[in-house]
Amino acid sequence: MPPVTTPSDPRAADSVSRRSRPERVAEAIKSWVVAENMAPGDKLPGEQELIARFGMAKGTIREAMRLLEAQGLVKTRTGPGGGSFVHAVSDARAQALLGNYFYFKNLTIADIYQLRIALEPELAASLAGRLGEADLAALEANIARYDTPPATADEDRAQHIASLDFHRRLAGHAENPLLGFVIGFMSNMLSDITVSRRLYEPRNYDLWRRGRDHQRALVRALREGDAEAARHTMAAHMRGARDLMEVQEARMARRFLPDR
Amino acid sequence: MPPVTTPSDPRAADSVSRRSRPERVAEAIKSWVVAENMAPGDKLPGEQELIARFGMAKGTIREAMRLLEAQGLVKTRTGPGGGSFVHAVSDARAQALLGNYFYFKNLTIADIYQLRIALEPELAASLAGRLGEADLAALEANIARYDTPPATADEDRAQHIASLDFHRRLAGHAENPLLGFVIGFMSNMLSDITVSRRLYEPRNYDLWRRGRDHQRALVRALREGDAEAARHTMAAHMRGARDLMEVQEARMARRFLPDR
DNA sequence: ATCTATTTGTACGTATGTATT
DNA sequence: AAATACATACGTACAAATAGA
DSSP states (O other), rough: OOOOOOTSSOOOTTTTTTTOOOHHHHHHHHHHHHHHHHHHHHBOOOOHHHHHTOOOOOOHHHHHHHHHHTOOOOOOSSSTTTTEEEOOHHHHHHHHHHHHHHTTOEEEEEEEHHHHHHHHHHHHHTTTOOOOOHHHHHHHHHTTOOOOOOOSSSHHHHHHHHHHHHHHHHTTTTTSHHHHHHHHHHHHHHEEEEOOTHHHSSSHHHHHHHHHHHHHHHHHHHHHHOHHHHHHHHHHHHHHHHHHHHHOOOEOOOSSOOOO | OOOOOOOOOOOEEEEEEETOOHHHHHHHHHHHHHHHTOOTTTTTOEEEEEHHHHHHHHHHHHEEEEHHHHSSSSEEEEEOOEEEEOOOHHHHHHHHHHHHHHHTTTOHHHHHHHHHHHHHHHHHHHHHTOOOOOHHHHHHHHHHHHHHHHHHHHHHHHHHHHHHHHHHHHHTTTTSSHHHHHHHHHHHHHSSSEEEEOOOHHHHHHHHHHHHHHHHHHHHHHHHHHHHHHHHHHHHHHHHHHHHHHHHTOOOOOOOOOOO
C-alpha cells in the first residue's frame, strides 16, 4: 500500500493536499487496488493495519471506508475473518448513483425516449438468434402478464412496470455491458412515473395493445434469428411507446432510485 | 427531519434495519431532502443538531455525511456559516462513479462504438442550427489543434484526446441531459486508451485525416442548420473512427476515472 | 448450544484546524 | 488581531456480530 502525504507536509495548498484525510486515504486504497490488480472478493487490510500504515486515527480510516462503500467498491463484514473486501459495483448501485445525478437535471420522458429509440433497436438486433429457448419462453411469459386489459389504476401501474420488465430482461442479455446498463437504467427511470390519463381509456388502450403485439412479433424475430426484423419491430415499438407516454401525459417522479 | 429506527428497536432483522446506522442516517437525510424539495446550496442541519436529532454519536453522523459526500450529494465546509450543503452531483463525479462500475466489466472499444454510432448522429442532428457563432468558431478552433500530422507518440496521444474534446464540446451543448452525459462519458473513457500501432503510420494517418474532414463538414452542416447532413456526416465520422481504433489495436486502460 | 476469539461498529471527550466577522 | 462558529482529527473504551471450538 502506497504512503499518503503526511499531515506535516509543508506544501499543503495544492489540489491534492486540499482533500480531507479520509478522501486521501480512499484515493490511496483505490489506486492500490488497481496497482495490485485486485479482484472482487479480495481482502483489504484490516482497520488496525490501516491505522498503523497511514498513521491516522480509527475514525478517519472508517470515514475513508464509508467513502469507498458508498461508491459500491467495498463491502465490510464484522466478526472473525471479517474486514473490508473489494466488491464489484452492482447494477443497482451504479443505477442509483447515476440517478442521483439526474435528480437535479430535469430529465424528461421525451429525453429518455430519444435514447430508447436509438438504442433498443440496436440491442434487439444484436440479440437475434442468440437467446436460448428458456429465455424466449420467459419473455413470452412476461408478455402474458399484461394480456388482459387493466381494470384499475393499480393494475394499470403494475402492467406498465411489467412491460418494462420485458426490456429489462433483454438488457440483461446484452453482451455489450454499456448498452445493457443504459437500457436497464432507462427502464428503471421509466418505472417511476405518474400518469394523468389512465391506460384503460379506449384510445390509450389501443396504443398499448399495439405495443404488446410488437413485443410478440419481436420475440418471434429473435427466435428466428432475424436481426433486421428485430431491429425494425423494436423501432416501431419504441415509437409507439413514446406516443403512449405523450398521450398519457406521463411525468417523471422526483425521487432517488433505490439501491436495491 | 424524519426519525430513524432507534438502536433499541427489537425487530432488527428486515432489510432496512440490517443496514448500518450511518447508512440509515444517510438514507433518512436523502429522503428528507426530497420531502423538503431542497435545492443545491441549501444547508443541512449542523453536526451537533444531527447528533441531537438522531441521538447518535459524532462519528456515526460523520460517517453518514461521508456516504453522502461520496455520492456527490453534499459538500461540507468548515468555519462560521459552514456545515453541510446540498450539492448537485457534478458531471465529473457522476462519470467517475459510473466508471467504477465498468472497471469490473470488460468494456471494449467496440462496445463503446456501438453506442457512439447510434447516439452521436442523433446529437449532431439535434444540434443543427442551434449553436451560436461563438460555439461554432470554438469547434473550428478545436479542429485546428490537430491540423498537422503528429510527429511523436506524445503528440499522437495529445491529438487523440483533442479530437475527443470536439465531441465533449458537442455533448456539453446537448439539450437532452441523458444524451449529453452518455456521450461525454464515452469520450472520457476513450481518452484513456493505449494504442499499439501509431497514428503517424501512413495508413492510419489517412483514416485519421478523413475523420478530421468529417468534423469540418459537420461544423458546416451545424452552421447551416441542416440536421440530416449533420446526422449522416457524424455517422460516417463514427464509422471511420471505429475503424481507426481497430487498425490501431487500441485497448482500454484499466484504471478508475478521476473525479475532476 | 455455549463459549471464546477476532474484527468491525458505536460512543464520547478533547484538541486542532479553518474560515468568517 | 481576536473572538467565534463550525468541521476535522485523535484516542480510548466498550458494544455487537460472526466463525469456530
